[in-house]
Amino acid sequence: MAATPSESDQGDRHDPFDAPRQHMLDACFLGPYAQNDTLLEKLVVEFLRDHVYWRRNFHPEDPLAISTTAALHPDYLAFEAKTRRELHLLSAALKKSVPFHSPRYIGHMASDLLLPGLAAQILTLPYNPNNVTEDTAPVTVDLEVKVGLQLARMLGYANDPSRPDCAFGHLTSGGTVANYQALRLALAQKAFPVALRAAGIGDLGLPEDDWAAFNLHPREATALVDRWGRWLAQASHSDRRRWQARVEGERLEQRGLVDFFAVHPTLKVPKVLAPVTAHYSWSKGCKLLGLGRGQLERLTERGMRIDPEAMEATLERCLRERQPVLMAVAVLGTTEYGTVDPIDAVVAARERFAARGLGYAVHVDAAWGGYLATLFRNEDGSLRPRDEIARDFESFPSPGVHAAIAALGETDSVTVDPHKLGYLPYGAGAFVCRDHRTTALLTEAADYVFHGEAAPDYMTRYRRLGQLIPEGSKSGAAAAAVYVTHRVLPLDQAHFGRLPAQTVRAAEHFRARAQRFARDNADVVHALMPFDPDSNLACLALNPAGNRSVAVANAFVRRLHDELRIDPRHPVQDKQFFASATTLKPEALGEEGLRRIFATLGLDSATLDEDNDKLVLLRHTLMNPYLIDHENGISYIDLYFDHLALRVRALLAGTS
Numbered sequence: 001m002a003a004t005p006s007e008s009d010q011g012d013r014h015d016p017f018d019a020p021r022q023h024m025l026d027a028c029f030l031g032p033y034a035q036n037d038t039l040l041e042k043l044v045v046e047f048l049r050d051h052v053y054w055r056r057n058f059h060p061e062d063p064l065a066i067s068t069t070a071a072l073h074p075d076y077l078a079f080e081a082k083t084r085r086e087l088h089l090l091s092a093a094l095k096k097s098v099p100f101h102s103p104r105y106i107g108h109m110a111s112d113l114l115l116p117g118l119a120a121q122i123l124t125l126p127y128n129p130n131n132v133t134e135d136t137a138p139v140t141v142d143l144e145v146k147v148g149l150q151l152a153r154m155l156g157y158a159n160d161p162s163r164p165d166c167a168f169g170h171l172t173s174g175g176t177v178a179n180y181q182a183l184r185l186a187l188a189q190k191a192f193p194v195a196l197r198a199a200g201i202g203d204l205g206l207p208e209d210d211w212a213a214f215n216l217h218p219r220e221a222t223a224l225v226d227r228w229g230r231w232l233a234q235a236s237h238s239d240r241r242r243w244q245a246r247v248e249g250e251r252l253e254q255r256g257l258v259d260f261f262a263v264h265p266t267l268k269v270p271k272v273l274a275p276v277t278a279h280y281s282w283s284k285g286c287k288l289l290g291l292g293r294g295q296l297e298r299l300t301e302r303g304m305r306i307d308p309e310a311m312e313a314t315l316e317r318c319l320r321e322r323q324p325v326l327m328a329v330a331v332l333g334t335t336e337y338g339t340v341d342p343i344d345a346v347v348a349a350r351e352r353f354a355a356r357g358l359g360y361a362v363h364v365d366a367a368w369g370g371y372l373a374t375l376f377r378n379e380d381g382s383l384r385p386r387d388e389i390a391r392d393f394e395s396f397p398s399p400g401v402h403a404a405i406a407a408l409g410e411t412d413s414v415t416v417d418p419h420k421l422g423y424l425p426y427g428a429g430a431f432v433c434r435d436h437r438t439t440a441l442l443t444e445a446a447d448y449v450f451h452g453e454a455a456p457d458y459m460t461r462y463r464r465l466g467q468l469i470p471e472g473s474k475s476g477a478a479a480a481a482v483y484v485t486h487r488v489l490p491l492d493q494a495h496f497g498r499l500p501a502q503t504v505r506a507a508e509h510f511r512a513r514a515q516r517f518a519r520d521n522a523d524v525v526h527a528l529m530p531f532d533p534d535s536n537l538a539c540l541a542l543n544p545a546g547n548r549s550v551a552v553a554n555a556f557v558r559r560l561h562d563e564l565r566i567d568p569r570h571p572v573q574d575k576q577f578f579a580s581a582t583t584l585k586p587e588a589l590g591e592e593g594l595r596r597i598f599a600t601l602g603l604d605s606a607t608l609d610e611d612n613d614k615l616v617l618l619r620h621t622l623m624n625p626y627l628i629d630h631e632n633g634i635s636y637i638d639l640y641f642d643h644l645a646l647r648v649r650a651l652l653a654g655t656s
Contacts, residue, residue, distance in 0.1 A: 025498060025625055028489075029112040029423075032102055032626055040115055047123040099572055103627045103636040106620040107565070107580040109335075109368060109420045117424040120484035121477045129476030131171075132466035140476025143483040144171055145462045150483070151416055151432050153381050154373050154491040155366075156409030158434075161458035164226070168436030168462065170469050171418075171428055171479055175367030176281035177470055178415040178431035183272070183285045184470070185413065185433060186327045186361040188441040189221045190214060191252035194264060196228065198250040201243065204228060210264050214324055217354040218361050218412045222435045229440060257290045270326035270360075273314065275299045275306045275341060276588040277334040279365060291326075299328075302590040304337050304531050305400075306330060308345040315353050325360035330411075332404065333369020336582040336619065338537025340369060342400060344407035361412040367429065369535050370416030374497035375504070376405045384493060392501060394508045401534050409434075418482045421500060421623060428478045442468040499625060503536035506622040510538045510637050517641045525648050526601045530584060530617070531593070539582065539617040543601040544652055550607045554616040557581065559651055560644075561618060577640050580621070583614035 030036050070076050100110040129137035131144055148169025153159040157167035172178045193213035197206050204227050207213040216224070228247075232240050252260040261267055269291060274282045276298045286296045300310035311328070318325055328350065330341040343364055350362050366373075376384050376397075386402040397405075408414065411434065418428040433439065436458070444467050466472055489496040511529060518527040526543045533539075542560070543553040564579040566572065586594050586608065597615075598605045627636045 025502065028114050028116075028499070029625070030101065030115060030118075031112070036115065040119065043115070043119040044122055047119070048126075051123070051126050096568055096572065098566055098578070101624075103624045103629065104576065104640075105578045105624065106622060106627070106636075106640065107578040109621050109623070111423060111621075111623045111625075113425060114423040114485050114489070116488040117418075117422075117481035117485040121425055121481035124477035124480040125475075127476075131474045131476040131479055132472055134463035137476040140479045141463050141465055142459065144465065144476070144479035145459060147171060147430070147479055147482045147486065148432055150486045150491060151370075151414075151430055154377060155370070155414050155416075155432060156373075156383065156406075157432065159381075164437065165222075165435045166458060167432055167434055168439055169430055169432035170462075170465055171430050171474070171482065172470070173427050173474075174419065174429035175279070175365065175415045175417045176284065176429075178367070178417075178429045179279070179281045179363075179365060180285045180288060181431040181470055182361075182363045182413045182415065182433075183289055183291075183327065185438060185442060186218075186363070187270075187289060187291075188251075188253060189218060189225070189361070189438050190216075190270065190324070190326055191260065192441055193221060193224055194260075194267070195247055195250040195252070196224070198263070199243070199247045201228075201231075201247070204231060210266050211322065212357065214264075214267050214270075215354075215357055215359045217350075217359040218438075219435075220359070222438050225440060226437050229437075268323055269295055270324035271318065272296050272327050272329065273299050273311070273325060274329035275331060275334075276301050276585055277304060277336060277339065278329055278331055279335050279367070282329060282365075295326075298587075300590075301588040303593050304334070304339040304588050306341045306346065307590070308342055308349065311346070311349060315349060315358065319353065319356060319358045325358060327361045327363050330362065330364050330404075331369075332364050332366035332408075332414075333372065333535045333537070335368055336537075337531070337539055338368065338533050338535040339531065340401050340404050340534040343404040343411065347407050347410045362410075364408060364411050364414045366408075367415050367417040368420055368537070370414065371418075371421035371491075371496070372500050372504075372535055373405050373408065374491045374495075375493050375500050376402070377492045377497070379490070379492045379494050381492070389493075393504060395532075396504050396508065398532075398534065418485075421503075422482065422485065423499065423623075424481050424485060425478070427475065428482055430482075436462075439468050444468070500536070502625045502628075503623050506624075506627040506637060507533050507536045507538055509628065509635065510620065510622060513635075513637050513641050514538070514540060517645060521645055521648060524652050528597070528600050530589075530597045536622045538620045538622060539584070540620070541584065541597065541601055541615060541617050542648070543603055545602070548602065548604040548607065550603055550605075550615060551609070551612045553601070553603060554612050556651070557616040557618060560647060561616075563647060564618070576643050579640075580619045582617050582619045584617050585614055 027036065030040055099105050101112040124140065129140040131137045131141050134141050148167070149159045149161070151169050152167035158165050160166055172181065193207060193216055194210050196204060197210065197213050204224065207216065232243065235243065248254055255263065257269065261269060272282065272286055272291065272295060274296060283293050283296055286293050297314065299314060300307045328346055330343045330346045332340050332343065346362055350360060375389060378384055383406055386397060386399065389397055413431065413433040416430045416432065418424045418430060419426045422428070511533065514527065514529050521527065524545050526545060528541055530539060530541050542557055544556055547553060561579065561581040564577060566578065589597065594605060629636065
């Protein structure tokens, strides 16, 4: 039930300082006031010197390429002076950057960085590994593959490389590229059985027709890929090459979409089903793969989450019209609202429809909420029961959130962003698939980089990452940062889970404080959180008292947001707090939800029009672990609402 002004006085009873102080977290970050500067400086200097010694001891018999007197030459001194000047100018300009480190920043999905990852990235940068292959990154390629296994364990996938169905994951520049990889793999897996049929291979247990081949359950398609690999391994060298060429010639990746579906006229281009609240990268991905944005069908939502009944109806229509489905996307922590889709219901629907001949992949876009799963994992990797987790919170996790995360291991692939709730530097997204055997369908060849046949063992196979990832060159420093962080803070509730626990408590306090704000300011503004947060994103809807127009309410919230966002024309210190904004899509709420919210806010839904077809909200990302400062007895959430109350009254009174 969403927070409204008429609810109980829970906000007055809520004490944000009840939770036990987490002293371990004090060493994790540089800190809002850079309190851990000595620790970071010691780490950076120590390992910079270690790098220098490594260089000096690599063939010390070689002569010095730079003379000892070079530093005295005028050209050298001029270069040093110019470099120093430009760095000083850069440093000065960067003071206009967004203060992500501050607990006064509750805007977008960024916060302070974990020291183990920051130090590991700085340490690795001078070595400049390129994680395209072990030839250019013999250490960090292995680390990246191990990161995939670390994340697989967190998600509930098999993470033992000795198992044939072990998961596989790799890093990307962000969640967008990881989502592209999910589409790419799902399309390759869906079309491959059709290519095998077209090639005329008769003894692999192939489906009887193209429709059945195109609509296998992902696990059946994976088993078919595995059987094909084993069949090839037993063939003679000449037969192997002949059959490989024959199958490759029939694959969608060789023919292209137009030719593939022309050759198989009984098939249609498959659809991607994604919720209204899904990230815009899904639209970009459908266009990038040539499927077309028209093949992205938005699933009806109820309460900002996929409506299972509406999804069932969509799948029934697809089955009736013989419209293939490539993938159903569920979201674990929507980018705009932090809500969690019923992943368990999406998986269950896949099982039912696959049994009826409509198979498709299930992907979870957990770019934001993936690391919340650490709260649900014991140190041995097992799932914690909901009642055990709930003892540490007021209402988290809801039964729906617990069921959703419990179902992650039954999905086919997941996107996770270490550079979001993993608190690591940008350029660190991740893609993880449930069964690594399907990645054989993505392999490319480049003789100057990859040499010979891939070895069969897991770790050696993936030392040639460039063969199957979307990128070519990619920094190994990001892999080092993620790997070291996960080693220092293992991905379970006893270690890394302490971080999201802090942020969930902050979100619960935000909810209580929003109720109090609504009561205390009801004379001038109607306010509510339009839906309960499933994670640590919190939205706030506001409407001046007495106003019925959506346009007026939106203009008012935009004015507030103008005061709460970065303005490069003014020093960042001029701002008391930073928040972001988003819009509430009526189609994501459902009719009942829209009526409830508009009634509480005093708005008339009839005033929704072409220019104001959505309601503007203030959006708050509560990932800073110091929002509740136990050391000094300060709640920055309380301070934020005090500031917001002053600004609301000032704007409505027409004063600055």
